[in-house]
Amino acid sequence: MSLSQLLHHTVLRDMNLADLAKIVCIEQRVHACPWSCGNFTDALNSNYVCKVCEAEGEILGYVVFMLAVDEAHLLNIGIVAEYQRKGVGRWLLDAAMEIARACNMLRMLLEVRPSNAAALGLYRDVGFREIGLRRGYYAADNGREDAVVMEYLL
Template sequence: MSLPQLLDHTVLRDMNPADLAGIVCIEQRVHPYPWSCGNFTDALKSNYVCKVYEAEGEILGYVVLMLAVDEADLLNISIVAEYQRKGLGRQLLGAIMEVARGCNMRRMLLEVRSSNAAALGLYRDVGFRKIGMRHGYYSAGNGREDAIVMEYLL
């Protein structure tokens, strides 16, 4: 299926335990320090907003969002490696922002690796702004890496 056809058939649905093997496989391919199956299982058990982005039964991406009072914390958003930089991440981010609005959240927060230029560019393009730094937040090959904390007012 071509990318335009794929985009026309995307669905955002609830993640379930049967999805975890495929999600963990994707996670390991797209992140240098991936979440474990246990991390995703804990998110499901904690009733976080866990969604799968798919087309024709193929998982294209997924997202995990923690809701607290009036804030949504974007914990994980990932697109299959082959489909990155084709607009799917922007679509998935927009879809989860709508979910957060529907849950009456006032703002969305996230942390992003300071070295992740593609993600930083996407978040800035969508309207996120930097509100802080978390020094040594992420594991990195040479020790620790800073996280940029960003906010979007919903």
């Protein structure tokens, strides 16, 4: 199946506890400092928006964000390595933004590592703009890494 056919058959559904083993496996492969199973469980228990992108029973990615007052805060997004830079992340981010709009959110915020060029590129392409920097926000191999704070007006 081609990538365009795969994206055509992609569905967005609620994340559930049965998904966590697969999601944590993806998370460990694609993030420098991955969330634990407990982090995902906490997000589900806190009623954050936790969605899975799936095609033909295979999880391609996931997104977690919280809604507060009038803004959505993107907390985590992960795409299976072999589907990165092929439109799946964009599809999932667009879906998250649509959910936020439907919940009457005015903007979406996120933090991203400056060293994560692929994610920065995706966010900029979508229309996110840099609004700040959080010093020493992320754990890193050599100490701490800053976070670029980005905003998208919904």
